[in-house]
Amino acid sequence: MLDLKEPVLELVRLTSTDLPPDVEMSLRAAVEQEEAGSAARSALETILKNVELSRAQSTPICQDTGTPIFYVYHPEGMSTRKLRQLITEAVVEATRKSYLRPNSVNALTDKNTGNNLGDEHFPVIHFEEVEGDILTIELMLKGGGCENVGAQYSLPNNELGAGRDLAGVRKVVLDAVQKAQGQGCAPGILGVSIGGDRGSGYAASKEVLFRKMDEASSDPSLAAMEQRLTQESNQLGIGPMGFGGKTTVLSTKMVGMHRLPASFFVTVSYMCWAYRRRKMIVQGDQVRYE
């Protein structure tokens, strides 16, 4: 089998240093929405210059290189133990080459491991067996600042007047955006899950962020709500980095999950403008990246 050590390292390098084209296009479109000479426009222009520089120099797009979250879709018979080893080795090497900053610290002592490893939870790796012979590894680098402004609501929420329906979902998502202000490094991308339990809700609200910018939910009512939430978030006046303006959220991604009748969770994962996610697809000895 193909030696995947270098290809996985390349996946980490690309993710950390080369913002995906659909995200960059969305940021470029946002610049045009902001007034000439405004703080919002200047913040977006600075972001875009930084994106170009990072790509040209293979340096991290942001000093916070985030929590590496891998999703591995592997064919039957592939050893997940060996895949885990491959990924952790790539993370260590990427840290040594400064594609990643050493971010992983002990929960209580703050001691940094120096190589981005830490017990079995850092980096985060999910495995799923799929049919066929294609191995797909997706990576997201989730910044700490934007992770801090994620939120989970249990509906009904009397304080916000949010009931157990889509109208209630809308209220709590807008509340999360309002509370995030500039601290999530706006403009952000919202990953929203409805249902599940608390744990699966958070996982799904991140998984949905692997969708492309222009990929709407396949559920028409959620697709309509995605558009509405993006528009309404942009009317809050928070703007890029909280400087005011028209661009607070670039896109919203929603997913619904079955739940117990007793619970109705709405979970919001806020992704900052450094929306770093990449995919590596391996078939035979061919490797490609998206």
Ligand code: SF4
């Ligand atoms: S939240 Fe995102 S943009 Fe802000 S510092 Fe962290 S990674 Fe960078």
